[in-house]
Amino acid sequence: MATTGARPAAPAGPQHEALSSASLAASLLRRTAVLLLTLVVSTAVLVAAWYLLLELLDVDPFVGKRPADVYEYLVRDEDAAANREEILSLLATTLAHSTTGFVAGLAGALAVASLFTLLRPLEFAFMPLAMLLRSVPLVAMAPLIGSISGRGLAGAATIGGIVVFFPVLVNTALGLRSASPQAVDLVRVNGGSRLTALRKVALPSALPNLFAAVRISVPGAVIGAMLYEWLFSGTGLGAEIFRANSQVQYSKLWAIVVVVTFSTIVLYTLVSVLETLVLARWGPDAGRR
Template sequence: MSAAVSATSIVSASATARRRTRSAGLRAVGSGLMTFVLTLAAVLVLWAGSLWIFRVNPYVGKGPLDVWNYLFTVPAAEANRAAVFGQLWVSLGHAAVGFVAGLVVAVLVAALFQLSAGVEHALMPLAMLLRSVPLIAMAPVIILIFARDFATIAVLGGIVVLFPALVTIAFGLKSAPAHMSDLVSVYGGSSWTVLRKVALPSALPSLLAAVRISVPGAITGALLAEWLAVGGGIGGAFGGYIAAAQFSALWSSVAVITVAALILYNLVHILEAVLLARMGMSDRV
């Protein structure tokens, strides 16, 4: 009898967990869609409103309708879309490189800080000092060291991602319950064991938050790397568009990369909410 009750309880708990996960997923999807729509509406209003308020010359300043026409209604719309979206995929590929490079380094350095307070005290001030230096000022040195190549994309993009992610992940690792860390230590666990079994699981919400905030940062870093160093993609096309007075193409490129950043950010937010619900950490989002 007790075994049957236990089995029923387990099934009930499992069903409840699945319902919570589905509910959290639906809420996340709804919240993500609402955020995307409201943000997109705000951007469109600010965009059109700024052009009207500051009376920007229509030859230079293109509004949302101009971009729509350039991409979808003019005779050359198909060729325009092919060019702009082709550059978009290149920029997103570069952004992925910077995203992975910056996030991996941030996780490793944050773990090192957790393992050694001396290393943190020595390196964190240096990291904050480097963070205060504008990337444009560091770009010539980075280009001299790594040349205008794949490594420069990883370094420039990784720098933009690294510092916000490092601070967020390091804070999450330090938020682990002290009594759990002490328990592992009492039973002979090393600092590495505490990090692996206590700090990292407790830091999952912070890690996912770092992933989310790194998405727009990675895209910004990719555009900077393309503009300042390697060319290609949307960032590399900006200079050519301005020099050739192709302002419709310029504004269209900016609009497309902005929409892509909003979509990716909200997708990561939805995945974050669902994963935290599965882990029973929804209340910590």
């Protein structure tokens, strides 16, 4: 008589792995398409809101330039090529300053959040102090920061880094604390150190929080760089936007605002795409199971 029972599962082979890879690639493609569509829709909404707001408030066209005016300045005007070259050159300087501040703030926040996780008393002692410093307006601290760090890259790293440091610190510390206690205990029982538990469990579990903080910090890094340029270096879009305003060059002023805003949206979208790729590799529940 034939025996009945559960049929053993077939081992996963190359075909199964190829199917999983194809499914993952299709999911990434869909998410990336959604992000790019969001970029296009956001740009269209901003342009429409810009035009409607100026019309509703009846702002003088000499001061409040419309989308068509900026397009004329950057694309169709006889000096459009020179205008684009100047603004893009200034944008490159601002993005370099933004990157310096962003990297400095991100590295500092990750280091401090990791220390808070390894040595919990440090978090209880210094997190309230960090939040107190965060409440001080950056403009009020900027002269002191400039006198200490100078006008070079150290100044850009300090001012931009402060803008990035606090949101990344708070969100990353929260993410590190969300690691599964069972997973941490498993690492410790098998001879792993606190540093091993941090690397294998806590950091992967903090990835969603970390990327959320990074998305918030990208526009902040640009703002910090422009503040540094306005107050100290006299270079980049941060200084040029105030020069254009004082010289009544309103077309250039609005063009700078448009370029900065669009660049920030693009950077935000790129971070979102990177987040999708990383979380597809690690999973949103990495380190928690």
